[in-house]
Amino acid sequence: MNSLGFDAAPEDTRIVVAMSGGVDSSVTAALLKDQGYDVVGITLQLYDHGAAIQKKGACCAGQDIHDARRVAEAIGIPHYVLDYESRFRDSVMDEFADSYLRGETPVPCVRCNQTVKFRDLLETAQDLGASALATGHYLRRDEAGGKALLFRGRNAVKDQSYFLFATTQEQADFLRFPLGDLTKDETRALAEKYNLAVAAKPESQDICFVPNGDYAKVIERLRPGSAVPGDIVDLDGSILGRHSGIINYTIGQRRGLGIATGSPLYVVRIDPDRNRVVVGPQEALLVSKLTLREVNWIGDLPLGLDGADVFVKIRSTAEPVAATVFGALDGWAEVHLQMPEPGVSAGQACVMYKGDRLLGGGWIAGTEAPLKLTETAFQQAL
Incomplete structure (x- = not known):
């Protein structure tokens, strides 16, 4: 049995690696190639418009595709770029905008893993005859009773299990996470060992389609006219001020309310039906x-x-x-x-x-x- 749990020699085991162009996925590909596996790299073009192309550290932008291609060439594996922009917009971006309009606070990275990556890309890996899809997530995987068990990454700081909660049992059986026992420093050390051009590349900080952190601007572009002004009210419904659109507010927000009161107030509820932002004391x-x-x-x-x-x-x-x-x-x-x-x-x-x-x-x-x-x-x- 090889290191990934298959009854075959590594060279007879095809592994598709999801390569984002970052350090983690690049090391995953290099590590598996070094162990002798038949590695195929795939990068998804999810969002490549306007400023996102030039935004340093934004995942899945033009520079990241270039970086993934360079790594694949350096370690000697085939590499393919798949245009998933329409799928990404339908499954992630549109849901992100609509969620804010419902008064929610979405987590688009989870939705991306749930749909585009662990559903669509996984199917592509199977079509390519792969035994597994490997990613650079910091998550541990074990097997017991013939099925995969998933665990938090060994390093609590880098653990990414929260973003992978929607992984089904069938997907978990097919997935592999070679970095689950490593720290980020150990991963970077491996990147240097393999002479990867991305060894010193900074981590992605922003959501890839919100490269400057301005969520409201992106929502306005996706849903024109969505920033409709309305009332800011207290728990009793009394009007305290005006807001510039519910898409600009999140639960727990304290700053930027524009309300002068004797005690701190927080956003405790967003009412999209009446276009109101409800504020109250911390205990609320x-x-x-x-x-x-x-x-x-x-x-x-x-x-x-x-x-x-x-x-x-x-x-x-x-x-x-x-x-x-x-x-x-x-x-x-x-x-x-x-x-x-x-x-x-x-x-x-x-x-x-x-x-x-x-x-x-x-x-x-x-x-x-x-x-x-x-x-x-x-x-x-x-």
């Missing part, structure tokens, strides 16, 4: 119950009405917190948090774990505030 941000849609569950036992004790992440940078999840029909679930959490928004992801094992997750469709909260619990939650 706390939620204790989440409703999830499009739930993906890859735990050992089916998710049912009896509930399962798990740990959940509701932000990519947060540590998992204790919760109980109850399954329902048609991909819905309800999550009860052991301690209330502040600033949770519809449209974000709720990702579930047992220890380091990734169990799946879902998209937050709604939240509920705690019925009663003691002062001690309030301070702990915040």
Whole structure:
């Protein structure tokens, strides 16, 4: 059995590597090539318009395609660029804009992995006769009982399991993550060892189709006329001011409200039906119950009405917190948090774990505030 778990010599095992042009995917390709695998590199042209082409560090832009091609040539593997722009716009960009118009805070990188990369690209890899699709994500994979198990990356700082919660069992069986046990420094050291031109390339910081971080401008371009002014109201509905369009606001936002009051106010709810931004005190941000849609569950036992004790992440940078999840029909679930959490928004992801094992997750469709909260619990939650 070879290092990727196949009963064949590496040279008889074709692996397609998703090459974004960054350090991680480049090292993945070089590492597998060095181990003797039949490696094929594929880069997806997802977004290559206007300023994004020149934006340093924006993934999937023109420079990144060039970098991926240079790496493939240097390590001696075939490399193909596939035009997925229309798929990307339909599955990711349009959903991003519509999510903001619904008063949500989307996570487009998760949606991209869920659709374009781990669905469309995976099918392409299978069509090419590959035994697996390998990526540069920092996620660990093991096998037990004939199926793949997914775990948080060994290095907590680089762990990317949050962005891969929608990976199905069938996809997990086909995927490989060679960097899951490495730190970023170790990956860069390998890039230098293989003399890769991208060894010192900075990390991507922005969403690829929002190269300057101006979400509202992109949404206006995708959905002209979407920034409609409206009222900013308090929890009782009293008008405190005006907003410049709900697409400019997110749950938990404090700055830029343009309201002069005696105490700090935060965006606690966005009401797209009445085009209102609702503000309130910090304690009004706390939620204790989440409703999830499009739930993906890859735990050992089916998710049912009896509930399962798990740990959940509701932000990519947060540590998992204790919760109980109850399954329902048609991909819905309800999550009860052991301690209330502040600033949770519809449209974000709720990702579930047992220890380091990734169990799946879902998209937050709604939240509920705690019925009663003691002062001690309030301070702990915040």
